[in-house]
Amino acid sequence: MRSALLLVVLALLMALQSPIFGLLGVRASLLDLPLIATLYLAGTSRALRGFVASAIVGLVADAFTPGGLLGMNTEIHGILFLLALGLAARFPLTRPVPLVLVTAVSSSLKTLLFYLFSILFDRAFEPRVEVLLWGLPTCLVTAVLAPLLFLPFAGVDRLVQGRRPSETMLR
Amino acid sequence: MMDWLARHRFPAVVITLLILPLGLMYVSGRRDSSTTLPERVAMSVAGWLQGVVGGALGGVSGAATDYVALVGLHEENERLRADNERLMAEALEAKRLAVENQGLRRLMEMRQSRRDLDLVPATVVARELTPFFRVGRLSVESDGAPPQADQAVVTLAGLVGRVVRATGSTADVMLLGDTRSRVACEVLGRGVLGMMVGSGNPDAYLARFQVSQTEPILEKGAVIVTSGHDRVFPRGIEVGYVPRPEERRQAGPFVEYDVVLAVNPASLQDVLVVRGMASPMRPSGNP
Numbered sequence: 526m527r528s529a530l531l532l533v534v535l536a537l538l539m540a541l542q543s544p545i546f547g548l549l550g551v552r553a554s555l556l557d558l559p560l561i562a563t564l565y566l567a568g569t570s571r572a573l574r575g576f577v578a579s580a581i582v583g584l585v586a587d588a589f590t591p592g593g594l595l596g597m598n599t600e601i602h603g604i605l606f607l608l609a610l611g612l613a614a615r616f617p618l619t620r621p622v623p624l625v626l627v628t629a630v631s632s633s634l635k636t637l638l639f640y641l642f643s644i645l646f647d648r649a650f651e652p653r654v655e656v657l658l659w660g661l662p663t664c665l666v667t668a669v670l671a672p673l674l675f676l677p678f679a680g681v682d683r684l685v686q687g688r689r690p691s692e693t694m695l696r
Numbered sequence: 697m698m699d700w701l702a703r704h705r706f707p708a709v710v711i712t713l714l715i716l717p718l719g720l721m722y723v724s725g726r727r728d729s730s731t732t733l734p735e736r737v738a739m740s741v742a743g744w745l746q747g748v749v750g751g752a753l754g755g756v757s758g759a760a761t762d763y764v765a766l767v768g769l770h771e772e773n774e775r776l777r778a779d780n781e782r783l784m785a786e787a788l789e790a791k792r793l794a795v796e797n798q799g800l801r802r803l804m805e806m807r808q809s810r811r812d813l814d815l816v817p818a819t820v821v822a823r824e825l826t827p828f829f830r831v832g833r834l835s836v837e838s839d840g841a842p843p844q845a846d847q848a849v850v851t852l853a854g855l856v857g858r859v860v861r862a863t864g865s866t867a868d869v870m871l872l873g874d875t876r877s878r879v880a881c882e883v884l885g886r887g888v889l890g891m892m893v894g895s896g897n898p899d900a901y902l903a904r905f906q907v908s909q910t911e912p913i914l915e916k917g918a919v920i921v922t923s924g925h926d927r928v929f930p931r932g933i934e935v936g937y938v939p940r941p942e943e944r945r946q947a948g949p950f951v952e953y954d955v956v957l958a959v960n961p962a963s964l965q966d967v968l969v970v971r972g973m974a975s976p977m978r979p980s981g982n983p
Contacts, residue, residue: 595724596724
């Protein structure tokens with residue numbers, strides 16, 4: 526139930542992202558909402574449920590990414606969840622500073638994984654170093670705004686379970 | 697067996713969910729394959745949701761604007777403001793309709809001017825949501841055949857891109873700026889053939905025009921149009937122009953020019969999908 530609601534919230538946010546950013550005149554790709562959802566799951570869920578939910582988060586991201594290979598985000602988000610799960614054991618992801626750092630690391634890794642999988646599976650992909658740089662603005666903006674982007678997902682938890690994973694945030 | 701699975705449930709699920717997407721990627725990455733069932737389902741659901749949310753957002757923002765404008769004012773001011781708002785809204789609506797009408801008229805002109813092409817109008821419902829691709833999503837307004845992969849997408853100003861994936865009335869369009877984009881082109885009036893390759897640059901809508909080293913140097917402002925040799929894009933559609941031929945460079949066996957593309961996708965709302973060549977008109981009365 527909780528995971529399903531989180532996925533619905535993510536899908537709605539992603540559907541809103543393009544028209545809202547379009548109105549603001551900003552590139553919609555500056556925010557990586559699926560990554561935030563995966564990190565939230567890693568910081569607040571049990572391993573098995575969180576991993577399955579993260580894979581579905583990747584699938585949602587695939588559906589909303591026109592032109593991408595279906596399955597790429599599913600794979601990447603599965604891997605990122607495992608990484609974030611390990612990091613969450615050391616750094617509390619409900620605190621802003623660790624969250625920003627973990628988001629930056631995860632976003633960079635996501636770009637590298639995208640590059641690697643594109644080389645392996647996308648026959649039309651042209652491997653150029655600039656591709657790695659295009660992910661940089663997204664990485665920076667998503668990392669800086671990560672504590673705020675956690676709030677809609679924390680709201681779902683508050684609604685469903687009365688849990689308050691964001692109580693310690695932004696202190 | 698069940699005991700073993702119960703004990704190793706987490707690694708089993710992890711391995712399964714990491715292998716399955718690899719298979720999906722392999723199938724999805726084959727360029728010769730048509731749109732697969734999982735891709736069709738994913739596109740349909742996401743495209744529908746993006747269309748609904750985009751439409752609802754327009755309505756909600758309009759209602760919110762009206763509400764904010766009317767709350768907390770004295771009665772008389774309210775009436776005057778309401779009148780003013782109404783007249784302003786009417787004027788803006790008229791202006792919006794005029795702009796929309798102008799856009800549609802341009803599309804109609806395009807359809808009239810290219811009677812050799814079977815064109816169908818489409819609306820942009822989502823733009824690129826990843827920094828790596830220059831791809832947009834369209835909703836095609838047609839009762840006829842749905843869009844298909846490898847159909848060209850154009851506006852009156854020029855070429856936009858080509859459909860890479862389609863399901864129902866929704867299509868993903870790879871823009872010319874995408875690094876994976878290839879378009880057979882020629883220099884208008886000079887017959888110099890070459891290949892237009894997307895630059896992928898997210899901050900400037902540029903492409904690279906590659907021509908043979910044996911070709912003469914292009915002049916500033918040379919207009920690039922489609923040559924039709926790739927059998928995807930009809931011949932004679934404007935693609936862009938060469939702003940600075942002096943900045944050409946060597947790229948393997950080719951000389952490469954930067955090209956400013958004719959269509960800026962950031963401002964696109966309505967486009968036309970080229971479904972193919974129009975069937976020739978038969979003279980009436982023939983036996």
